[in-house]
Amino acid sequence: MSAPTRSRARRKAERPAEILDAAFEEFAANGFAATRLEDVAKRAGVTKGTIYFYFQTKERVFEEMIRHISQPRLAEFDHFIAALDGPFHARLRSLIVFFYDRMAENRVAREIVRLLISEGRRFPELVDRHYEEFIGPFLERLREVVEAGIEAGEFRAAPSLDLIEVIFSPALLMNLRPLLFGDRRPIDIGAYIDAHFDLLMNGLSPAPVAG
Amino acid sequence: MSAPTRSRARRKAERPAEILDAAFEEFAANGFAATRLEDVAKRAGVTKGTIYFYFQTKERVFEEMIRHISQPRLAEFDHFIAALDGPFHARLRSLIVFFYDRMAENRVAREIVRLLISEGRRFPELVDRHYEEFIGPFLERLREVVEAGIEAGEFRAAPSLDLIEVIFSPALLMNLRPLLFGDRRPIDIGAYIDAHFDLLMNGLSPAPVAG
Amino acid sequence: MSAPTRSRARRKAERPAEILDAAFEEFAANGFAATRLEDVAKRAGVTKGTIYFYFQTKERVFEEMIRHISQPRLAEFDHFIAALDGPFHARLRSLIVFFYDRMAENRVAREIVRLLISEGRRFPELVDRHYEEFIGPFLERLREVVEAGIEAGEFRAAPSLDLIEVIFSPALLMNLRPLLFGDRRPIDIGAYIDAHFDLLMNGLSPAPVAG
């Protein structure tokens, strides 16, 4: 099948990506130290030697794997931002739903988070790059929307503006839950998102009795 | 010093705890797979053989270490709960501040969370026990306070009552941040807690103009 | 039970023997190298330390165990020899049946043989002592009976007189069989003994037609 249809040259060009995809699965399943390059090779359909042809060390495989898996999300995010429209509370909701969808409910993204947490001490630059490329820009967009919403009178000038992460942090829980519990303890994510947004907009205090 | 002052029997009684304390430091620093029992032994001031006298395998050392480190917190929590008092929004704040204080700002607790995330797949019972002993009861207390507060008219009956975790989840961020960034990217936790609580009570919507 | 009936002093006197009995079972089951003194201790109902109180090293335990298990057979053999009586072919049969009974069909004796074969290179003096105390005397008695039988005209002066072991060697097979096959491949020992003795007396050649 693939042998006749894809030229040898083309297959060669895809080798590194195939190895990194395989590496993602193995590292996600076992962590950095407990993953054997032998298993990565087997999963990628090559031999250990081939991995060393493309990557210098196991560390390098890990680093490039994180890069390889993360990169595609960036463009997607930019595109999404560009399309944001409508009233600011709708934009805010969109941003948050986007995070739930792309980060919390997406297995690949979740496992990357797991790896950043578990191996972050060994690869601090990876974590920092992630902040600069994903988290920072996301928070920045969030802040812009909230600021504009305040200006437009849709939001009040809450202290959370300065600590914008407090606004979306409930979404983190949906990211961590499956990392901790796997399939155990499932939750109704739709209801959770609604609860998050309701709390975000209205808080817990009872509405003052309108005159 | 210890040889003359402490009797052999006394030292023996303390050995397992000493080993588990050392194990915590090593596992927290390197993760399960990358930690060498030899280093745990050295840190505990014993030899490898001694570890195997008390624990059957490296896995067992890990499991018992988690248990050993976590246990003491339980009593503390129960005691805190018993002392909860005052208006319900104050109790709610107390609970949340308690979580920030004991979980987010405490290095040991944070590292336990890291280990549960990174090694949870290998030790699912540990994660589940943690839920049953810590997370579940904490959420339960939280729910009780909110329910009572609603009854008392201090809180509105928000949908978040059913998904109580949404209420305290911003605190998770303060738990994860140092796991990811170490000492880089510090944050003003006091301000963050205030923002969290403000959002919790008031939301982002502008207050309706009072009559 | 045993505590009240047996005095402590008496139990102490039996300790070494209990240890050696336990050692026999473990060494027989696993061989010298694969046996753990810890298991010997457990089986004997004492601790490792106690073994070292009575015996200097694992090697010593092994050596003394062989001695301890073998010794009792010697007296038995002497007693049996003294009672030998009747025509010489009957005495020969008795001797051979004795060997089958005490060596081939007795599990303990068989396992001692296994140990002498498997550990003989490590403990050559044990093997040699065994020859001097058991095999040599047994062959000597065999030779005496055959010689007397020749004198009495009951046996012919076959060359096997000088290599007396050829006479009883079929019995060895009954010793080795269970060492190799355990309970697999059982054999009718009674019939085997009869075949052995028939061959011994009559050989395979057809009887010359009597005048």
Place this chain on the structure above:
Amino acid sequence: MSAPTRSRARRKAERPAEILDAAFEEFAANGFAATRLEDVAKRAGVTKGTIYFYFQTKERVFEEMIRHISQPRLAEFDHFIAALDGPFHARLRSLIVFFYDRMAENRVAREIVRLLISEGRRFPELVDRHYEEFIGPFLERLREVVEAGIEAGEFRAAPSLDLIEVIFSPALLMNLRPLLFGDRRPIDIGAYIDAHFDLLMNGLSPAPVAG
């Protein structure tokens, strides 16, 4: 020497056999448990890792070693059987001499027997395979010769026909002797074989006085 003369591929093809030959020497000298794979490697001129490249565990090395050492004898035996000729008592003697020669006087075969006895409990399938491939067929040939000899009037119909092993069992002694005594207690094997065969044919009973 070997590096320039033998190609890598050629050396590779011989590696497993070289390792198994080395394994034979070490296991024969020390038994299974007391043999260190490190020593096997050293003797084979490779490193520990190489052994594990070809064999999964120490057990596997042992099993394949037994196979590797035993196999070549099988063809030899078949060839010998095909060439059997002459009167039946001559064939019987040939068979028995063959056993003495190939099993009792051959160091390699003897040590395999030692290993089957000492490690048979751990590797019962090895013992059973040995019976099926070597012992069983050998006994079968023996029986055929004796049966044909009876038919031809060269042998009498002794009860030993049903327990054919009684006929060759004296040869076992020549197998076991060196296992137990090494070079101590040498024996004149030629004379022993003669005595064995004389007994086999004529027994111990005095010849009836011919008319």
Place this chain on the structure above:
DNA sequence: AATGAATGAGGATTCATTCAT
């Protein structure tokens, strides 16, 4: 480009032996 044989340092685990009590 790719293979896979080979290495060797490293780490988990075992166990004979010691010794304070």
Place this chain on the structure above:
DNA sequence: AATGAATGAATCCTCATTCAT
């Protein structure tokens, strides 16, 4: 006499890495 905590050398096995082909 007896215990059992403690040791540390020994040994199995793993795996990142190299390199001849």
